[in-house]
Amino acid sequence: MLNKNKIRVLFFIGSLRSGGKERRLVELLTYLSNSGRYEIFVVLTLSEIHYNQFLNLNIPYKIIQKRWRKYDITVIPEFYRITKKFRPDLIHTWGRNQTFYALPSSIRLKIPIVNSQITSAPPKLNKLSVNSLIDRLNFRYSKIILSNSEAGIKAYTPPLEKSKVIYNGINLDRFSNLPNPTNIRAKYKIETPYAVVMVASISPNKDYRLFSEVARYVTSKRDDISFIGVGWYIRDDSEYNRLIELTKSNPKFIIPGNINDVEALVNACTIGVLFSNKTIHGEGISNAIMEYMALSKPVIANDAGGTREIVHNNKNGYLIDRITVPELGNIVIELVDDEVKRNSFGKASETIIQNSFTLEKMGKAFEKAYEEVLELKQFKQKKPTQLMEIY
Known part of the structure; x- marks a missing residue:
């Protein structure tokens, strides 16, 4: 003993x-x-x-x-x-x-x-x-x-x-008594009924270029979907500056940087995504994905590393591999339009967290x-x- x-x-x-x-x-x-x-x-x-x-x-x-x-x-x-x-x-x-x-x-x-x-x-x-x-x-x-x-x-x-x-x-108490989603959307200037969020540092390990390209494709076809990326960054980083320049020409593409109310923002969004730079990085179990799932969001993420241990393709989201920007953009649009599937994926996400994480x-x-x-x-x-x- x-x-x-x-x-x-x-x-x-x-x-x-x-x-x-x-x-x-x-x-x-x-x-x-x-x-x-x-x-x-x-x-x-x-x-x-x-x-x-x-x-x-x-x-x-x-x-x-x-x-x-x-x-x-x-x-x-x-x-x-x-x-x-x-x-x-x-x-x-x-x-x-x-x-x-x-x-x-x-x-x-x-x-x-x-x-x-x-x-x-x-x-x-x-x-x-x-x-x-x-x-x-x-x-x-x-x-x-x-x-x-x-x-x-x-x-x-x-x-x-x-x-x-x-x-x-994950401490599920973090997701209780969150602010009104309408107020959060106003805070972050999300003016569309649907929003796709990516919680990830702006670093070489994450693929913000893919995120921005999918955002450009989807927002060129739809005026009811916004994309918002939040996470730690270095102010003088060239990728961060590139993303900020994109926000100036596209109000539906939003990069507020590092924030303190991630849970509230995810709760106010529709879909959670995580795109990693697969050539150099493989996720373990991503806390960002866990947050999406705890808040009943469908997930779209790379089919690599530990992500496949928590995201189950076509059950609580989609695992992507070797996919074009238009194909990925259409997956986002399809999930937005199919409320039944979106809710089913979200419920499955929440159940996986409660059972195993x-x-x-x-x-x-x-x-x-x-x-x-x-x-x-x-x-x-x-x-x-x-x-x-x-x-």
Whole structure:
């Protein structure tokens, strides 16, 4: 049996800016804090915290200021000092570099690492790259490796004997008592009865070019459908500037950037889409797609990575592959026009979330992983005479 005292867990992530991995951690921290079984400390390497939900939890945290942009080994001694002072039972890492920085602390202080660095399923990996070398080290010295999709395990190929899949869990309370959709549509200048939303960062991993081309095609044929893309961006980024220029000539194409009321906006829209750059990126389980589904929206997304583990073609949406812009645009128009199918897809989406992707289900799975690691640690620490008594 585990010690009845609180389990001390040290979490290590790059930042808490808007993103799927970051949202997932905040949801987990909410669950663990509410359980009363854990003493938690969070370490960041960037001061970006976009989730007020995290601040409201009043969890102690520390930011290690990086000196270098990438592979900053100066983080290692500072993280060691924090670890030695906090004396955690577990170190739970949320990123490739964070896991790497935690290895010396884990090895020297004999604290097991729970590794949650796998959150995507890239189509190609360079096995000779520095990143792949770091991955192999991380996997070797982690006690358990957790991916949020089966596709992630297949892509990164960690040792299967210590790998598990824990699907994202979503806090359904986030979708209660949302503002009136009419007010939200007015706020974001959506003047049409139907709207297609894409929640995604404006980054190379996402295909905003496809989103904008589909928007141009559909809005040239229909005056009752708008397209709105929201997510984190870099102000001087060329793709962001290109999208802003498109909004000037097409009032039905809207790019408000990063927003704080994503749930309310999705609730006010008709269809949720997620187009990824399949040549370099494969989604794990997308939090954006989960939000669409929790709000009973049909989904259109790439047939790649972990998306096919949550979106079921022609059941709660469409998985697309090698499709032209007109074909994709016509799918959007067909869904808008077919209210029965749209509602059927939306209901199926909501049911999938309630059955397989709740916060409670995810939280319990993480707790089970913690217990397995701690039980193994306690077993290995027993003296030989104690082992004889067991047998």
